[in-house]
Amino acid sequence: MYCFIHAGLHKTGSSSLQELFFQNAKALQQEGILYPTQSAQHRQHVILAKALQTRSQDNSSVVRAFEAEIATKTHDALLLSAEWISTTLRKPEGSRLVEYVRALGYHPIVFVYLRHQPQMINSQYLQGVRTFNFSGSLSDLIALKRDTYPENKTFLPQIDRFGDDIVFRPFNEELRRNGVERDFLAELDRRLNRKGRLTAFANRSQGRRENVSTEGPILVEVLRGLRRRVEDALSRRERMLLARKIVAMCTRRVGPEATYCGLDTALARAIEKRHRAGNDAIARAAWNMSWEDAFGADIGQSYQCNDLHVTRDRAGLLAALAMIERLVTLTPGWIEMARQRQMPEIDPAIAFA
Incomplete structure (x- = not known):
């Protein structure tokens, strides 16, 4: 029995997916997929994932609710989603959650969506501003995270560990245009042989695009x-x-x-250069192609900064x-x-x- 673990990354449409899963949990269960709601917070499983990963007793009630739900609700596959999982997967102890799921008798499949860094950084910046968590400039944010911003190559050990059971998808222009919901559900549809019925759930999306910012x-x-x-x-x-x-x-x-765009072309090129080696390493391992081949039109884009202080x-x-x-x-x-x-x-x- 599969357990599909959606692990983000941040700013790759995770909120849209989680909203879709949570709002349609009953309908998904009729198709055999259990998206646990009793152990979900803010429509996702971040507290549950942290409790399972750290073995902490602080959230033992969440774990008990989760175990009760999977024991009492009929399902052919389990579905979990939390962006935080992608963060812990980069660490040496990152496989604990997957091992826990496997010990429950599931076959875990982890999904990670990767995004080209210039667009991701601009989107993360807007998220920080719009949630009242950051008041500096985009350059301030880049400087703040210069030495701590995670490299995609840190996923390489998990590819060695999990092999085909960790799936990376390029969150590129084509995927964004078609919708991450449709892409993800099509992957589940294929593995569970649901003949398009799961993919059709993408049509129920409320159209939330957390990765697409509208702030000017x-x-x-x-x-x-x-x-x-x-x-x-x-x-x-x-x-x-x-x-x-x-x-x-x-x-x-x-x-x-x-x-709003805080990037200019020179800054975007500098970001691309900084991450090029790590990006190519993960692209070769995950897709047997270069990062440029996987992301196509996203590479080398021109940007016009429209920050009021710059203009x-x-x-x-x-x-x-x-x-x-x-x-x-x-x-x-x-x-x-x-x-x-x-x-x-x-x-x-x-x-x-």
């Missing part, structure tokens, strides 16, 4: 500027709620913008500053409401009057 340069400047001005002692939930509210309000206030867009900077100054007066009340689990809707026309 003015909104990015507002989020960065406001993050520097509000108190630091915000919980993850408070940051999430506050950022979500600001994004919704400012998007309606600003109107359509070109998607010296005075009108955009002034518009962002005006919104920041107004939002600074509103956010303390919103934070208090979030702590009281209340976050009312406010008309942007009134807020920015």
Whole structure:
């Protein structure tokens, strides 16, 4: 019996997949695939995966819920998903989770989606800004992670260990266009011989594309500027709620913008050069081809940075500053409401009057 383990990476459509799995868990079970929901947090299995990987007793209740669910629910295959798994797979002890699943009697198959670094870094940066976790520039983020940013070649030991039981997929332009949901479900469909029925579940996707950012340069400047001005002692939930509210309000206030890009072509080339050797090593091992062959049009792209400070867009900077100054007066009340689990809707026309 298979256990399919979706391990990310971050910014490769994982949230879209997890939303699809969670919302359609009952329908998937009718096709024989169990996506455990009782042991899921935020629609994924990160707490469960950490508990199984570390053997920690801190989350033993999650493990018990998981073991009870797989024991009582009929299934032909098990499906787990957590981006965190891709992080631990890079480490020497990264196989513990897989070994645990195997000890339960499953045949584990691990899926990892790899993405070209320039696009991934820009997307990760926007995620950090939009979730109120980072207020610096893209260059600041790159400098901060220069010595710790993981190389894809760190997956090589797991290829040696798991062989065909670890599957790498290129999150390239073609795959993004067709949708990661369709790609992943087609892999399961083929292995379980479901004759296209699983692939059809991709049509149920709500269209969330967490890997595709819609924030423009003015909104990015507002989020960065406001993050520097509000108190630091915000919980993850408070940051999430506050950022979500600001994004919704400012998007309606600003109107359509070109998607933010913090990269220019020279920076993208430098990132590509830094990762070229490691990328080719994993591509040869996983696909028997070069990274360039696997990612095609993603390689060597030209980028036009539209950060307001780079383009010296005075009108955009002034518009962002005006919104920041107004939002600074509103956010303390919103934070208090979030702590009281209340976050009312406010008309942007009134807020920015």
